Amino acid sequence: MTPLSTTPPTLADVAELAGVSRQTVSNAVNNPDLLRSDTLARVQDAIEALGYSPNRAARNLRTRASHLIGMRIGPAQEGTANATMDRFVHSLVETSREAGYHVLLFAGSGEDPLAGYDDLLRSTAVDAFVVTDTYLGNPQAVWLEQRRAPFVAFGRPWDHPDARHPWVDVDGAAGTDLATTHLLDRGHQRIAWIGWRKDSRIGEDRRAGWSRALHARGLPTTGLASRVEDTVASGREASAVLLDEAQPTAFVCASDTLAMGVLHTFRDRGITAGREMSVVGFDDSQVAQVVPFGLTSVRQPLEDVAVEIVKALEGLLAHPPTIATSALLVPTLALRGSS
Amino acid sequence: MTPLSTTPPTLADVAELAGVSRQTVSNAVNNPDLLRSDTLARVQDAIEALGYSPNRAARNLRTRASHLIGMRIGPAQEGTANATMDRFVHSLVETSREAGYHVLLFAGSGEDPLAGYDDLLRSTAVDAFVVTDTYLGNPQAVWLEQRRAPFVAFGRPWDHPDARHPWVDVDGAAGTDLATTHLLDRGHQRIAWIGWRKDSRIGEDRRAGWSRALHARGLPTTGLASRVEDTVASGREASAVLLDEAQPTAFVCASDTLAMGVLHTFRDRGITAGREMSVVGFDDSQVAQVVPFGLTSVRQPLEDVAVEIVKALEGLLAHPPTIATSALLVPTLALRGSS
DNA sequence: GGGATCGTCTTGATCGATCCAATGAGACCA
């Protein structure tokens, strides 16, 4: 049916078969309304017969658009439970497809994180970027803005409140508030926090949700918080110390990785996670899902994030570009046995 | 330094600045040896000064190559510990970059898994594919072969031994053999197997390694094997039954998901995983890494897989194409507390 | 009836690179 390994048919081939000009075929593909219905049908038949599909390179050259979205992918983090990227990438790919875009992955070339962006930008290989790691105060966003490169960030511009690019983010505080309130509703009074070091904006955001929820019920937070690195070992140590010094009956953690550390401590001490002694994680990683009895965890609506990001991208790339819209989405709580 | 939002410089711009012809600039980029060293330097200065980078679309159109590798990405599997893709994708992106390729992701559009391939192929959007799900006896490989589309498979062509395309795979049997032998060396005699249903070629391959290792020491396998679905619940049930009926002291599992099910049963019965009662999983997922005390697991050398795949791709896309080479790589064992 | 308007389709130029064949300058040898 479809020809094997011959040169693919071109516009001209279709035009000849249908007995029309090249431009008419082009219109049949891009502006069908411009054609009389009978010629449209004739051209479509020819397209079908030849199995024609417009050559991407030629189209890209002429229209100055590639319909590709670039996204940098960092090294997989081993030893942690960070499963965000996997789910997000898939959602983004799926949503982009519906909008007529494909996703181009590129690696951060170690020392110079901008090199990849610069290269793709100058060679006009992609139409826009999705930037996922805005939290480190990293230069990508600022640099891309200066170059007037279209991009949407997954993550708020914490350090640049006057940034003008569109962004989409998940309300971490709302997530931990949800988690903490859930524990309060279950009767807990002393709920501890294990989060990241103070220089992490995301970490502080999530911590704020925890303290907000406690204060809303008139409960104190003093002595119940700990800030450590994002490793299982740190979570284990921190929870051990908190148990000894503050006697909490529940833990809210900034990540599933830290929550696994808490479960580790529980195991050390013969405690079973559940209604009495609870733990809640953040990210709803695979780990949370498969660990015995399950780890209750805050789940980011990554599918929705992808939808919003693509929406913003479409706006940026429209002619004329529409005003940048940003969105802050609310996570949900995946309830499991650990709470 | 770099111009803001103006049209990027073209070959002609560089040529004018350097006082040479367009073709000379093209040669400076693609065949520097053809130029006299002083003109080369002059052209390179001009390139540097203008921040020139060849327009991808134009180059693609002329050379009939996109330097893009397409890869289909399936939906993230929730509720399992399958972390293979994440690690592999990153390795592939990184390795491809070194070979001058970028990775284009596309989604499997539900009902028709071939649609995505067909589309990209006909529009000459990608040079080749990496096909990752060859195990289901799925039609991709056969179909791509018929269309003479260049592709490399991650996974053996189980059902088509006469397939002529290059492939790279990990020797599952070698992995489970490694795991089983490790347990034997630790003194275990009765080692159970929990794997997938019989129609899974990969599952049978991994099972073969387990039975091979036991038979090599003259130990029986009868009554020690179970074949179930790849879920935590199935692993939990299967291990419970095996413990009652066959009294094994160790379990080798076809996946970390199943191994988590075993840990679940251990927990149910107050058993602590370790030297006495051991479990080994497969895939070295994040779950295996962060679960308390750690889950010993067979680790696929995905970085090496990516290298081999890219090597094969370069062969396919070379002029003239070199003969397809396939590779079967050996996994390693990540030792942790569960064994 | 003539000019403006609309709907439909066509022609030639163009995007920015590379391919191909050809040119000029110089080296070398007879």
Added chain:
DNA sequence: TGGTCTCATTGGATCGATCAAGACGATCCC
């Protein structure tokens, strides 16, 4: 001196699509 050969460089055509403008007939309205 003239011919051949190599090296370095050039000009024109080309990849396959879209853009911009124009051609043509039919319709409409004063």
